[in-house]
Amino acid sequence: MELLKVQDLDVYYGGIHALKQVSFTINAGEIVTLIGANGAGKSTTLRAVSGLVPTSSGSVEFKGVDITNMPAHKIAGLKLTHVPEGRRVFANLSVEVNLQLGAYLRKDKAQVQEDLERVYTLFPRLAERRRQLAGSLSGGEQQMLAMGRGLMANPELMLLDEPSMGLAPLLVREIFRVIEEINRSGTTILLVEQNAKMALNVANRAYVLENGAVKLSGTAAELLQDERVRKAYLGG
Amino acid sequence: MTKRNIVVTALLAGFYLLVQLLAAKRVLLPYDLQILGLICINIMLAVSLNLINGFTGQFSIGHAGFFGIGAYASAYLTVVHDVPFLIALCAGAVFAAVIGIVIGLPALRLQGDYLAIATLGFGEIIRVVILNIPQVGGARGFSGISRATSFGHTYLFMILTVLIIKNFISSYHGRACIAVREDELASETLGINTTFYKVSAFTLGAFFAGLAGGLFSHYMGYINPAANQIGFLKSIDILIMVVLGGLGSITGSIGAAIFLTLIPELLRGLAEYRMIVYPIILILIMLFRPAGLLGGKELSWDALSRFYQRFAGKRQKQRVTGDGSE
Numbered sequence: 001m002e003l004l005k006v007q008d009l010d011v012y013y014g015g016i017h018a019l020k021q022v023s024f025t026i027n028a029g030e031i032v033t034l035i036g037a038n039g040a041g042k043s044t045t046l047r048a049v050s051g052l053v054p055t056s057s058g059s060v061e062f063k064g065v066d067i068t069n070m071p072a073h074k075i076a077g078l079k080l081t082h083v084p085e086g087r088r089v090f091a092n093l094s095v096e097v098n099l100q101l102g103a104y105l106r107k108d109k110a111q112v113q114e115d116l117e118r119v120y121t122l123f124p125r126l127a128e129r130r131r132q133l134a135g136s137l138s139g140g141e142q143q144m145l146a147m148g149r150g151l152m153a154n155p156e157l158m159l160l161d162e163p164s165m166g167l168a169p170l171l172v173r174e175i176f177r178v179i180e181e182i183n184r185s186g187t188t189i190l191l192v193e194q195n196a197k198m199a200l201n202v203a204n205r206a207y208v209l210e211n212g213a214v215k216l217s218g219t220a221a222e223l224l225q226d227e228r229v230r231k232a233y234l235g236g
Numbered sequence: 237m238t239k240r241n242i243v244v245t246a247l248l249a250g251f252y253l254l255v256q257l258l259a260a261k262r263v264l265l266p267y268d269l270q271i272l273g274l275i276c277i278n279i280m281l282a283v284s285l286n287l288i289n290g291f292t293g294q295f296s297i298g299h300a301g302f303f304g305i306g307a308y309a310s311a312y313l314t315v316v317h318d319v320p321f322l323i324a325l326c327a328g329a330v331f332a333a334v335i336g337i338v339i340g341l342p343a344l345r346l347q348g349d350y351l352a353i354a355t356l357g358f359g360e361i362i363r364v365v366i367l368n369i370p371q372v373g374g375a376r377g378f379s380g381i382s383r384a385t386s387f388g389h390t391y392l393f394m395i396l397t398v399l400i401i402k403n404f405i406s407s408y409h410g411r412a413c414i415a416v417r418e419d420e421l422a423s424e425t426l427g428i429n430t431t432f433y434k435v436s437a438f439t440l441g442a443f444f445a446g447l448a449g450g451l452f453s454h455y456m457g458y459i460n461p462a463a464n465q466i467g468f469l470k471s472i473d474i475l476i477m478v479v480l481g482g483l484g485s486i487t488g489s490i491g492a493a494i495f496l497t498l499i500p501e502l503l504r505g506l507a508e509y510r511m512i513v514y515p516i517i518l519i520l521i522m523l524f525r526p527a528g529l530l531g532g533k534e535l536s537w538d539a540l541s542r543f544y545q546r547f548a549g550k551r552q553k554q555r556v557t558g559d560g561s562e
Contacts, residue, residue, distance in 0.1 A: 050425060076427035084425060090418035092532060101415050105427040153426060 002061075003028045003157055003188050004049070004080075009058035011041075011048050018044045020213040021058070026157070026190055031183050033191040033199040033220070035233055036209035042192040043085055045209070046159045049190075050082035051075040062157065077105055081155035085162045085192075087142040089149070091135030095126055098134050098145055102152025112152070119148040122178055140171040147178065157188045164195050176202055196233035200224050208233075240537065252391055259387075269387050273455055275497045276390035277448045280397045282477035282489040284444035287401050289475070290483035290532075291410065292437035293417025294344060295352045298359025299445050299474050304466025305332040305362060306446025307453035308372050311381045314454070316371065321384040325450040332446025333439050335362070340438035344431065347420075359471055367461040377460025378453070385455040393451060397444045402486055404440065413437050417484075480521060482528030487535040492528075 004026040011019040019041050026032045034042045047053040049060055051072035059068045067075050076082075090098050099119060103112045120127035123144040129137060134145055143163055150158055160179065164172040172195065180202050183189050193199035200206055200220045208216040208229060216229065223229045255272065258264040264272075285299045310328030313319040319327070343354045372378045404410050415423040416430050424430050449466075453459040463469040477496050481488030499517065503510035521529065533539070 052421065052424065071429075072424040073427045073429045076425055082425040084421060088419045088422040090415055090422070092418060093414065097411070101411065101423075101428075102426055104412065104415075149426070 001028045002026070003063060004190070005059075005061040006045075006049065007059050007061075009045070009048055009060065010056045011044055011053055012056050013044075013053075018212050019048060019055075020211075022209070022212070022214055023058075024207050024214065024217070026188060028156075028188055029183075029186070030204045031179070031189045031191060031202055033193055033203040033206045034209055035193060035196040035199055035206060035229075037232075038194070040209040041212040042209055043161055044212075046082060046161050046190065046192055050080060050159055052082070052084075076153065079154065079156040080159070081150045081153045081157070082159040083146050083150040083161060083163070085165070087139075087146040089134040089137070089142050089145050091133065093134060094131050095134055095137070095145060096130045098149050099126075099152050102149035103154075106152075106154065111154075115152055115154060119151055122151075122181065123148055140167050140174075143167065143171075143175060144178075147175075147182075151182065151187075155187055157190065158182065160189060160191045162192060162194065164193065164198065172198060196229070197235075200234075248395060252388065255387065255391075270455070271497065271501060273385070273387045273390040273451075275494050276387075276394035277452050277455070278474075278477065278493040278497050279394050279490050280444055280448040280451075281474045282481065282493040283398055283401050283486055284441040284448070285474050286478045286481075286483065286486065286489045287405070287413075288437050288441040289478055290485065290489075291405055291417060292413040292434060294434055294438065295348065296355040296438065296441075297352050297468070297471050297475055298339075298355035298357075298362075299441070300466050300468065300470035301359035301362035302332040302336060302442040302445035303449040303452070303470065303474075304366055304459075304461070305335055306449025307459050307466065308366055308378065308449075309446070310450030311378055311453040311459065312372055314384070315378075315381055321382070321454060325447065325454070328450040329443050329446035332449065333443035336439040336442025337435060340435040340442075344434040344438060356468060356471070359468055363461050363463070363467045366466065373460070375461065377458060379458045381453050381457050381459070383454060383457040385451045390451050390455065393447060397447065398486065398490065401440070401444070405486070409433070409436070414484075476518065480518065480528055482530040482532060484532040485528065485530040485534055488528055488530035488533075491530070491535070 002025050006025070007023050009019050009022040010017070022041070022045055034045060036042050044053060048055050051067070051070050054069055059066060061067065062078055062080055065078065067078065090101065099116055103115065106112050125141055126144055126148055129141065134142065137145060147160070147163065163175050163179070167175065176198050179189060179191065191199055191203065200223055203220040205218065206220050206223050207214050208223070216223065216226065255264065259269055281299065281303060285296070288294050288296045306328040309331045310324040313324035313327055314321055339358045343351060343358060346354050366372065367375055405413070412423070412428045413433050415426070415428055416433050420430050459465060461467070477492040478489055480496065481490070481492030499514060500510060503513055506513055
């Protein structure tokens with residue numbers, strides 16, 4: 001079943017044509033990754049899907065509903081959660097309040113409490129630091145918090161923007177382990193990564209972006225074998 | 237009602253009775269009483285601006301404009317239309333809130349410095365518009381306002397303002413405002429309607445500033461459209477209270493409003509030099525407490541008792557080590 005369908009999306013930043021006719025689909029239950037160099041348009045694609053940047057043409061459909069240019073906070077209400085690049089945790093609030101704010105739109109209090117425990121099991125370090133201010137956490141812990149906060153919205157589709165950026169190799173592996181675990185429990189994931197190798201290893205399918213346009217697509221296994229991909233993104 | 241609420245209510249009522257008693261015994265002169273009233277009005281202004289600047293993170297420096305709207309609108313109603321004082325007071329506050337929405341919707345699309353300049357501009361527009369309405373006295377000022385505000389009014393409305401804003405901040409909606417302050421984009425991705433909360437906080441702040449204005453014009457019996465009354469100098473005064481007390485601290489704003497209203501009076505003995513001493517005090521506070529007197533923290537019974545316990549504990553420890561060395 002198609003959960004997200006993006007068709008011929010165009011985005012301009014002032015005079016810059018950032019996305020050119022980008023199309024892709026995500027099926028329920030998948031992990032799909034967008035890979036590409038800096039400035040290829042990966043983050044812009046996520047922002048266009050979640051309503052953070054206006055699109056000039058094309059369409060985005062989520063669960064069969066047209067969400068093109070809908071305000072971001074309304075899109076979030078459809079259980080499409082964007083975990084933005086650079087963590088963006090609420091630095092002056094405690095870990096627990098950060099997580100509670102993730103469930104801002106939810107009215108099912110008992111279920112929210114259960115999900116809070118689930119996030120703490122997924123990230124035991126956050127449980128240890130639940131009363132600490134988010135700004136005092138390390139980079140890796142902040143990334144966990146950002147993802148945990150996104151999970152608290154109980155999303156059907158989670159957009160993850162560069163979750164491994166600036167993290168030590170051990171933590172990167174930890175983050176990817178959690179991404180797979182989140183996916184196993186039923187959340188579909190659209191992952192943007194510079195670490196193409198790790199991303200292709202967890203993903204079902206992938207799209208390669210170059211200069212704002214989709215250059216290649218296929219299953220992750222195919223792309224891992226593809227000569228062009230190996231040369232450009234996997235270091236030979 | 238919890239035990240703590242009863243104690244706080246008793247203290248607040250006790251303070252009011254004490255002031256009334258001292259006023260009746262002529263220990264507190266009308267002049268002192270007037271300063272106490274001004275303190276209450278300034279607390280309302282500082283706490284309501286803190287809601288916008290400190291809790292929602294939208295740097296506004298046009299707060300005196302809303303104060304002016306409330307002051308003039310309510311005075312116009314009581315003087316020209318003989319509207320009862322309390323109704324005029326509320327009408328003035330509502331009018332200020334409506335203007336708050338009208339200004340907030342376009343201005344709050346801006347951020348940081350740009351928002352500050354825009355609100356400064358809007359504040360001045362309000363002042364100049366009032367200056368050019370002959371029905372409210374124009375540049376001569378608006379005189380002949382009945383002095384209907386008593387100290388009791390300012391005291392009661394100050395308590396109501398603090399209570400309502402404090403409850404708002406600790407509510408579900410208040411938390412959303414704080415999230416907007418912390419990170420607008422992240423708030424939006426969590427489903428928080430950031431525009432709605434920015435405009436709401438701005439409007440609520442404008443409402444209480446308008447209320448303070450109505451109290452003020454009926455306290456003094458006269459108001460004029462000078463910069464230090466309803467213009468940018470007054471806005472800066474309020475801003476200083478908020479920043480000095482600590483952005484995001486209600487008790488800080490209250491403390492700073494009391495301190496900054498009293499200090500020019502206390503320094504009166506220094507005659508002309510007080511306007512040198514006063515800024516020096518401000519500079520020193522900012523040097524040693526850059527986040528404001530209380531930072532983002534609140535002064536509460538719990539914090540006080542923790543502080544006391546730590547202090548007492550330290551002394552006990554000192555005594556123990558002192559015994560050991562003998």
